[in-house]
Amino acid sequence: MILPVIMAGGSGTRLWPMSRGNYPKQFLALHGDLTMLQQTISRLNGIEHKPAMLICNEEHRFIAAEQVRQLDVEHSGIFLEPVGRNTAPAIALAAFKAVEQRQDSLLLVLAADHVINDEASFQQSVANATKLAKQGKLVTFGIVGDKPETGYGYIKRGTQIDSSDAYVVDSFVEKPNLETAKEYMATGEYYWNSGMFMFKASRYLEELKAHRPDIYAACAKAIAVQSADMDFVRVDKAAFEACPDESIDYAVMEKTQDAVVIPMDAGWNDVGGFSALWEVSNKDGNGNALFGDVKAVDTKNSLVFGDKQLIATVGVEDLVVINTKDAILVAHKDKSQEVKQIVNQLKTEKRSEVTFHREVYRPWGKYDSIDNGDRFQVKRITVKPGAKLSVQMHHHRAEHWIVVSGTAKVQIDDTEQYVTENESVYIPITAVHALENPGTVDLELIEVQSGSYLGEDDIVRFEDRYGRVEGQK
Numbered sequence: 001m002i003l004p005v006i007m008a009g010g011s012g013t014r015l016w017p018m019s020r021g022n023y024p025k026q027f028l029a030l031h032g033d034l035t036m037l038q039q040t041i042s043r044l045n046g047i048e049h050k051p052a053m054l055i056c057n058e059e060h061r062f063i064a065a066e067q068v069r070q071l072d073v074e075h076s077g078i079f080l081e082p083v084g085r086n087t088a089p090a091i092a093l094a095a096f097k098a099v100e101q102r103q104d105s106l107l108l109v110l111a112a113d114h115v116i117n118d119e120a121s122f123q124q125s126v127a128n129a130t131k132l133a134k135q136g137k138l139v140t141f142g143i144v145g146d147k148p149e150t151g152y153g154y155i156k157r158g159t160q161i162d163s164s165d166a167y168v169v170d171s172f173v174e175k176p177n178l179e180t181a182k183e184y185m186a187t188g189e190y191y192w193n194s195g196m197f198m199f200k201a202s203r204y205l206e207e208l209k210a211h212r213p214d215i216y217a218a219c220a221k222a223i224a225v226q227s228a229d230m231d232f233v234r235v236d237k238a239a240f241e242a243c244p245d246e247s248i249d250y251a252v253m254e255k256t257q258d259a260v261v262i263p264m265d266a267g268w269n270d271v272g273g274f275s276a277l278w279e280v281s282n283k284d285g286n287g288n289a290l291f292g293d294v295k296a297v298d299t300k301n302s303l304v305f306g307d308k309q310l311i312a313t314v315g316v317e318d319l320v321v322i323n324t325k326d327a328i329l330v331a332h333k334d335k336s337q338e339v340k341q342i343v344n345q346l347k348t349e350k351r352s353e354v355t356f357h358r359e360v361y362r363p364w365g366k367y368d369s370i371d372n373g374d375r376f377q378v379k380r381i382t383v384k385p386g387a388k389l390s391v392q393m394h395h396h397r398a399e400h401w402i403v404v405s406g407t408a409k410v411q412i413d414d415t416e417q418y419v420t421e422n423e424s425v426y427i428p429i430t431a432v433h434a435l436e437n438p439g440t441v442d443l444e445l446i447e448v449q450s451g452s453y454l455g456e457d458d459i460v461r462f463e464d465r466y467g468r469v470e471g472q473k
Contacts, residue, residue: 001105002106002126003094003098003201004041004050005091005094006053007055007087008060010024012025014272014340017328017353020355021354022059022356023361025271031277039116040111040112050105053079055090056080057083061231063361077231078233079232080234082240082241086245087109087247088248089246091204092216095205096201097233099201104202108126108198109248111195111270114271115267117280121267125263125266137259139197139198140197140253140259143193145190148182154172154192155172156171156173156184157263166261196264211255212252230467274320274331275336278320287300288303292304294310299319300316303320303321309323318332319331325368327353364389365382365387370446375454380447381445382442382444383436387436388436390465390466391434391463392432392459394459396458397452397453397458398429398449400427401419401435401447405443406441406444407420407421408435409438434463
């Protein structure tokens with residue numbers, strides 16, 4: 001049976017400031033009501049498959065688990081990569097796990113951040129791939145392009161396999177310049193490289209061992225030491241860190257003699273930048289894709305995204321305007337790929353905006369940093385029903401909690417009390433304390449911190465149901 005393997009790593013820096021290090025694009029609802037990860041899982045409906053396996057990094061584990069929970073579907077575990085090592089090692093972990101369970105499944109490898117508008121065509125392409133994968137072929141899906149594209153690698157097809165809708169892979173080619181891309185499109189023999197694959201778990205490992213035994217050995221060593229933590233599966237960190245960083249294309253697909261490409265014409269887009277997001281979005285009569293509270297006058301072919309605040313545009317064309325709670329991006333649509341240069345500057349300056357949104361998600365809920373000054377910080381905190389923050393203590397700050405809605409169960413040193421709407425409680429410096437939502441609706445409160453140091457790393461944690469050790473609530 002098919003085991004979907006969903007790659008949910010990556011930072012999506014070309015979509016900053018919407019996408020950031022701690023909350024990248026695969027967890028955002030960019031095209032519809034569901035997030036991109038949730039759409040990836042949902043489009044498997046109609047395909048007979050096992051519960052999907054996810055691969056993501058440590059920082060995103062609770063976001064991924066929560067988004068799967070919201071869909072009310074089962075999964076086959078969430079693998080946590082200690083460090084990013086590209087797709088070849090990540091897929092190897094999934095393949096080793098499938099073989100370990102004595103289930104030589106057909107791995108359907110998918111990225112968590114792609115848009116596919118024609119799900120029926122996608123599912124048909126998967127069905128076409130199944131027979132070949134069972135025969136030991138390593139199948140990749142080539143996107144039938146509608147224009148010369150310089151942002152993707154290409155796959156050149158070779159001879160047709162019998163009378164099937166599949167071809168031997170002639171070659172993989174790098175991202176071309178525009179003239180070369182036009183030549184590729186004119187021949188009809190080239191497809192965009194989608195980064196989606198299907199093969200037996202054992203066949204992938206055989207080919208990886210043959211062509212990149214160093215990656216094979218490192219991943220085998222890493223998965224030999226596993227630890228389970230709730231929904232999450234961790235592997236040996238040192239062994240995985242020693243693994244080479246390599247894509248599946250370079251490590252296996254370009255070297256194997258059994259690579260097969262199946263054309264897919266399913267309205268695919270990897271949403272690699274704001275121009276791509278504009279392309280896949282619904283537009284008004286002037287070609288504008290507008291999100292949020294936007295008033296557009298004499299505005300054409302633009303993408304405007306507003307988070308809460310009103311945005312007004314007058315007399316502009318081909319612009320990207322992105323307004324989040326703590327950052328604004330204005331770019332020409334044709335230059336929007338260059339937002340990575342801004343991200344690089346922010347990294348150099350060690351700005352928090354490259355990694356964190358003002359609103360930060362935690363396994364127990366979220367907090368929004370509303371205001372701050374030299375010796376104070378104000379946050380709006382939301383705690384999910386039944387959730388509890390860690391038992392902790394601060395050396396440098398005191399806190400006031402004012403409940404806006406719901407009921408809070410508060411521990412301060414050796415006492416417990418319930419705090420309800422319009423009531424408040426004071427947490428002195430060095431007091432051991434905890435906050436819990438015992439109710440069935442979200443707990444909303446305002447937290448006012450005051451003290452000489454207000455950093456998130458001023459936390460001494462005594463007990464945490466989520467297994468966290470980093471200095472964050």
